[in-house]
Each structure stands twice: as structure tokens, then as C-alpha cells.
Amino acid sequence: MTGTPGERPLEAGVRVDFHDAMSYADYLALDQVLTAQHPLSSPPHHDELLFIIQHQTSELWLKLMLHELRAARAFLDTGRPEHALKTLARVKQILRSLTEQWSVLATLTPSEYAEFRAVLGSSSGFQSAGYRAVEFILGNKNARMLRMFTERPAQHAELETVLREPSVYDAFLRLLARRGHTVPRRVLDRDVSKAWALEDGLVPMFTRIYEHVAEHWDVYELCESLIDIEDAFQLWRFRHLSTVQRIIGFKRGTGGSSGVGFLRKALDLTFFPELIAARTEIRDLAVG
Numbered sequence: 001m002t003g004t005p006g007e008r009p010l011e012a013g014v015r016v017d018f019h020d021a022m023s024y025a026d027y028l029a030l031d032q033v034l035t036a037q038h039p040l041s042s043p044p045h046h047d048e049l050l051f052i053i054q055h056q057t058s059e060l061w062l063k064l065m066l067h068e069l070r071a072a073r074a075f076l077d078t079g080r081p082e083h084a085l086k087t088l089a090r091v092k093q094i095l096r097s098l099t100e101q102w103s104v105l106a107t108l109t110p111s112e113y114a115e116f117r118a119v120l121g122s123s124s125g126f127q128s129a130g131y132r133a134v135e136f137i138l139g140n141k142n143a144r145m146l147r148m149f150t151e152r153p154a155q156h157a158e159l160e161t162v163l164r165e166p167s168v169y170d171a172f173l174r175l176l177a178r179r180g181h182t183v184p185r186r187v188l189d190r191d192v193s194k195a196w197a198l199e200d201g202l203v204p205m206f207t208r209i210y211e212h213v214a215e216h217w218d219v220y221e222l223c224e225s226l227i228d229i230e231d232a233f234q235l236w237r238f239r240h241l242s243t244v245q246r247i248i249g250f251k252r253g254t255g256g257s258s259g260v261g262f263l264r265k266a267l268d269l270t271f272f273p274e275l276i277a278a279r280t281e282i283r284d285l286a287v288g
């Protein structure tokens, strides 16, 4: 038998008085977080709160992703692949959650968005320092994007740091070199602030790892983890594109780009092209 609904008594030990103790709202700084939504439409459009919260929550997850990717890079630098794997597993789940979050925004119709889009002016995701830092630490470096942050010195400085530091992939390749894998010297000495370009010299090394997994199990798992992240990131990008297309069609972006055309081109980007190229080279073994 289930009980009747009704007021559930609090257990005896549950604290209700917080006058001299830290409370939930104190610890989470909810006074700041929950009063930081400021719709600009007048009178406030019902759906602008969705738009704001969708972005704010994305920014929080991006912040955590950067934090975790920095940790993964440090684990690679210090030769702890198992720890890096665990951290990357969390990054993957954050990306999955961010990708699913597009479904909430997709409930915003073109008519609703058109009613408040004008208040956004020329602001756009181009100015997301959190997103740019994640792209940078994953290896998609582009110094030109820093120009968007001239007016925001703190964000500019943080992004410049991430731009000049090695990416997670740079750290992985250095670990591989330390483990005796053949990584060309030019890769290890490269200017890490520059965009990654396909390095054919790495493909035989990755092919060897994939053809002899038993001998290279921990780095093989890391390769697969990076591919998972590549895949999860592409799915986020694709859902951004498809959500944008259903809301604004082929309008230009508020940030000045062609809009959907620009977002479609971003799908051609790959963080770890040699890991993909190696797949073409792996020999199919004869059976029987």
C-alpha cells in the first residue's frame, strides 16, 4: 500500500536555522546567479528568459570543460594516462549534455525569437570567451579570434594564455614521444599558438598503435577517448547549426557572419586529423 500524500515530517536531525551557518544559497552564490538574468525586451518577452538561461548554463558547462581539459593536459604532461582518461570521460559527458540542451532551445519558434532578436544588437556567440578557450585547448588555435575581446582585457588575457599554451593534443604527442613512439621533431618543436595542420608524419605512429593494441593499450585508449571528444564536439556543432536553421533560416548572424553557411563550414574542422587518417591505413586482417 502506498501512503496518502501529505506533509512529510522532517527528520529530527535536519537543520532549519542557518543564522550562524553557511546555507545552500550562500555556498552556491545564488544571490548572484539567480539575479543575473536581465531580459532587455520591453515589456519582457516571455521567451527571452529561455534564451538567456540557455546561454548562461552553456557558459557554466564550458567553464567546467576548460577546467577539466586543463587537468587532462596536466595528467598527460606528468605521464598519468589513466587519470587523463577519467577526466576526458567527464568532458565527453558534459558535451553530450550540452548537445541535448539544444532540444530545449529548439522549442523557441521563429516567430517568438523574431519578437526579441533585435535587442541582441551585434552580440553573438563569436564573443564567447569560454567557447573560444575550449576550441583553443583542443587545438583549434586562431589568434584572429582574440580581436573580439579587445574591450574585455581579463578575457583577452586568459584567452591569450590558452592560445600560447600547448593543446591537449600537443601534450598527448609529447607523452607519446617520451614513451618512445616516433613523433617528428618538428611536431615537438612547433609553435603551439598556431593552428594545427595535418601532419602526415604522425599517421604511421597511430596506425602502429591501432594495429598492435595489446602492446599500446593505455595510449590506444587515449586515442579513442580523443576521437570520442571529436565526435561529441561535432554533434554539438551540428545541433547548433540545425537549431539555428529552424529558428532563423538563412538570415545573417547578429555577429556579422553568413549564419547557417558559416556554421556549416565549421563542421569541416577536425581537432585530431591524424587519428582519423590512421583509420584509412589500418590493415584489414585476413580471416580463416
Ligand code: HEM
Binding pocket: 054, 055, 058, 059, 105, 113, 123, 124, 125, 126, 128, 131, 240, 244, 247, 248, 252, 253, 254, 255, 256, 257, 258, 259, 260, 262, 263, 266
Ligand atoms: C536562437 C539561438 C541561436 C542562434 C540563432 C544562433 C546563431 C548563431 C550564428 C548565426 C552564429 C554565427 C555568428 C554570427 O554571425 O552571429 C553563431 C555563433 C556561435 N554561437 Fe550561436 N546561436 C544560437 C544559440 C547559441 C547558444 C545557446 C550557444 C551556446 C553557447 C551558442 C554559441 C555560439 C558560439 C560559441 C558561436 C561561435 C561559433 C564559432 O566561432 O565557430 N549559440 N550562433
Ligand SMILES: N[C@@H](CC(=O)c1ccccc1NC=O)C(=O)O
Binding pocket: 055, 117, 120, 123, 124, 125, 126, 248, 252, 253, 254, 255
Ligand atoms: N547569432 C544569433 C544571436 C545569438 O545567438 C546570440 C546573441 C547574443 C548572445 C548569444 C547569442 N548566441 C549565440 O550565437 C543570431 O544571429 O540570431
